Amino acid sequence: MTHLIGVDIGTGSTKGVLTTKDGEVLAIARRDHAPTFPQPGWAEMDAERDWWGDVVEVLRELTTAHPDKRIAAVCVSGLGPCVVQTDENLKPRSKAILYGVDTRATVEIDEITGRLGADAILARCGKDLSSQAIGPKLAWLRRAAGPKWQPQDRWFSAHTYVVAQLTGEWVLDHHTASQCDPFYDIQRQEWATDWVEAVLPGLALPRLVWPAEQVGIVHEAAAEATGLAQGTPVVAGTVDAWAEAFSVGVRKPGDLMLMYGSTMFFVQVLAAPTSVRGLWTTSGVERASHTLAAGMATSGIIATWLQDLTGGVPFETLVSEAAAVPAGSEGLVMLPYFSGERTPIYDPLARGVIAGLTLRHGRGHLLRATYEGIACGVRQIVAEFEAAAGQPARVVAVGGGTQGGLWTQIVSDVSGLEQQVPKQAIGAAYGDALLAAIGIGLVAPDTDWAELDHTVHPDPATAATYGTLFRTYAELYPATRRQVHRLARSVQTPDGGQ
Template identity: 30%
Template sequence: MNKYVIGLDIGTTSAKAVLFQKSGLVMAESESLYPVHHPEPSWAEQDPIVIEKAAIEAISSVIKKATIQKDQVVAIGLSSAMHSLICIDQNNEPLSPSIIWADGRSVEQAKKLRLQTEIYLKTGTPIHPMSPLCKLVWMKENNYQPYLEASMFVSIKEFLLLRWFGEAVVDYSVASATGLFNIHTFEWDQDVLTIAGIQQNQLSRPVSPTTMCQGLHKELANQMGIHPDTPFVLGGSDGPLANLGIGAIKPGDVAITVGTSGAIRQMASNPRTDELQEIFCYAVTADRWIMGGPTNNGGIVFQWLRDVLGQKEIELATTQGGNAYDLLTKLASSVTPGANGLLFLPFLNGERAPYWDANARGTLIGLTLSHKKEHMIRAGLEGVVYSLYSVGEALERLAGEPVQLFASGGFARSPLWLQIVADIFGHPVQVPESHQSSAWGAAWFALLAVGEASSLEGIKESIPMKQTFEPNQQSNKVYRELYVTYRELYMALKPHFHSLAEFQRNHK
C-alpha cells in the first residue's frame, strides 16, 4: 500500500492542502478561499471560523481528488502565515477576528516600541504593526474589549489545534514571529509580556516542529476523510517551511518567495541580530534559525497593475480564454531590461524590510511621453525584485553572501519574473516543479515526526526541480546601474511619504 503525506498551508487568502509522495511528487492539491475584511482604514481581519471550515474542506477535497484510502495518509504537516492574533475565551471560541500581518492599526505603538532596541535584540522580531506584540499594546491602550476578556491569545494555527485537539501548543517559528518569544532562551520573555500586559499562562507552550497532535473527534475526522488517529505535526510558519521545502537549508542557500507579499530568507546555525533592526531572525528548530526580511509588496503589485492597466487583457482572457497576467507579462517581455529608465518603488501597501515604514508609498520615477503601459508593467515587476534585493543586502551583512538562489511561490510560474530575479541578483535561480514549497516543508517535518524521513537535510533528495534561470550579464549591468538610483530614492522621498500618508489619513 502506497503511503502519502499532506501539507496543509493556512495562508493569507486560502487554505491549501497538498498530497505528496515521499519523493516530493505532488499527487493532488486543493484550495479553499476566504476573504480579508477591512472594517477601518488600515485594519486587516479575518473570520477564524471561516478559516477553520476552509482548512477542513481543503483536506477533505484533496483526499477525494486523489481517491486514496484513509490509512494511506501517514501524517499531516501544518504551515501558516505569521503574525496572526486571535483573542479567545476559555471554551476556545473567538472573541475577536484574526488580526493578520497586514493590519496597520498599531503604527503609533510600533513607533514608540522601536526605540526599545533590546526588544528586537532578544526576540528577533522587527518592531512593526505586523507583530502581535504591537497589536497587543494597541489593544491594551485602547481597552479593546476582546483583549480585556480573553483567556488566551493565539495564532490561527494554534486556534485550530485547540479546537481540534484541545492542546495549547505553538511551534518555535510561529512563536518567534509574535515578538514575545526570546530566540536565545526559547521561552516567552517576561519583560516583553509585561509591556504587552499579558501573562505567560495566556499563551501556548512553545514546542519543536516535529511535535504531534492526535485524536480527532470521529465526526471531524469523517468530515476531513481521514483516520481519527492521523498525526497532525506542528511544522512551522510559511517562511522557514518554504526554505525547507525548496532545499535552501545550508548557509549560502537563499530562498526568494513571492506570493501576495514576498520575502528573502536564509537558514543559520546561530541567532544574529543587531541594532539596525533591518531583518528578522526566528527560531525554527533547537539548532536552526531563519534570517531574512519580508516585503509587503509582491504579487499584490502585479494585481494592482492588472486592475489599473489591464482592462483590455482582462476582457480578452474572459472572452477568449487564458490568463490576464500571462497577457500582461507577454507585453512586459517586449520591453528591454530597465524599462527605458522607468523606476517603480512598489510600496503600495507600506513597507516592511528593510525600512519597516508603514507610511512608505508607491512611486513612479522617470516617466516620460515615450513610456507606455508595457514599460509601467515591467517597471512594476522589476521594482518588486529591487525591493527584495535591498532586503538581500541587509541579510548579506549578517548572514554572508548568497551561494545559491531558489525561487518559490506564485511568481515562480512566471519565466519573465524569474529571469528578472536572476538578472538583478546576478546569480542562477533554481525553480522546483511544485511552487507549494511551504506545504512540502510542513509535510517533511511530518515525515520526520512519524519516522518516514531520517533527517532535515534529506529533503534535498526529494525535491523535483524544474529548471534554472541563468543571469544575463548585460542585463545585470543595466540593473546594477539603475539600482543605485532606486536605493537612494526611498531616503530622499521618506519625508514626503510621511506627509502624504498623513494627508491621506485626514482626507479619507
C-alpha cells in the same frame, strides 16, 4: 498507513496536497480567499471562514476523492505571523490581524520600544519591533477592547488556530513564537515571561513546540467535519515561508530562499543566532536552529492590482507585454511600497511611487516596472544579508511568481544572483507533508524531497541599465519620503491606523 496530507493557508488561497512517504504527489485541492482592507493600513481575514472553513473543505475534498488512502498524519502551515483572540470555544473575538502588511500598531510599537529599550529588544529578540511583531498587535487589541480585554483568552496564528480546531491543543511552534516580539528570547529559545508581564500582564501563553513535533490527534468533531479518521496524528507546522523553505531543502547554513508571492520573502539558514538591526533573526524549522529573514510588504499583489486596474486583462497578456519592454521600462521606476514597507526601510507611512510616467508608457511598462522595483528591493535586502551573515552559498527561488520566468530573470539581472528553481512548485503544503512524515517517524529527519529544475543566470547585457536604475531607485525613497508621509497622514484613521 504511508500517506500524508499537508495544508497551507496562504494570503490568497488554501492549498492541500496528498503525498506518499517518498514525496510523490497524488492529489491537490485548493480554495481561494482574500484578505480585506477595511481601513488604510489594516489587513484582516475571517479565521473561522478563511482559515478553518477552507481547511475543512480542502481536507474533505482530499479524503472524499481518495477514500482508499489512509492518512498517517496531517500538518498545517499558514501565513504569518498573524493574531486572532478567541474564547474558550475557539470563537474569534474579532477578525484576525495579518502579518507585517497590517500596520495599525505603530503607536504600540513606539510605546513598547520606549519602555523596554530598542537595544535591549534587538539583543534579546534578534530584531527591532516592527509591524511584523505580534506583541504590539496584541497590545493594540488590548487598547481596542478596553475594559472587555481578556488576558486569559487564547490567541492564535493561522495554522495554530487550525491545529486547535483539529485537536483541541493550544500550541505555538518555536519559529512563530520567535516572531511574537518582544515576548520570545531568541538566544534561549523560550518565552521572555518577564517582558510579557511588563507589557501585557496576565497574558496566557501557548505551549512551545517545534514544527516537526506531533502535538495531538484529530478529535471526533474534527473527524466528522474533515473526513480524517479520528485519532489521526497532527504535527505542529509553522509559518508558510519556513515550511516552503523546508520543502526545497533550504536547511544548511548559507542556504537562502526567495519566495515570490503576494509579498516577497527571504529566509536564510544561520550557523548561529545573530542580532541585526533591520533584519529578523528567528528560530528555524529544525530543533534548535536559527534563520535570518526579511520581507517586503507588497510584491506580487501589485501585479494583481495592476491587472484589476487595467480591466482584468489575462495575466499572460500582461506578462507578454512586459517581456517586450526593454530593461529599465523606458525611463520608468517604481517604489513598491503600496502597504508601507517592511525590510529594508521599516516605514509604515511609505507608499507606492511611480516616477517617469509619460504618454508612451502602457500597462506592459507598468508591470515590468513593478518587477524591476521589487528586484531593486531584493538587491537591497540581499546586501543586508551579506553584511550580516556573509554571501549566500545557494539561492533557491520558490512560489507562484517563479512560473513563466520573467520575474525571476529580472531579479537575477538586477541583483546579480543565480537562482535555483526546484521542480516541485506546490509550495508550503508540500513541506507540510514532509514535516508530517518526519513528525511521526515515517521518514528520517534529514529526508529531502527537493529536486532542481533549472537555474536562472543574470544577463550581463542588462547590467549597465540596471545599475543606473538601481541608483535611481535608491535615491527616490529619501527624495519623496516627506511628501509621501504627508499624504499618508492625510488619510489616517481616528485611532492612528494607516
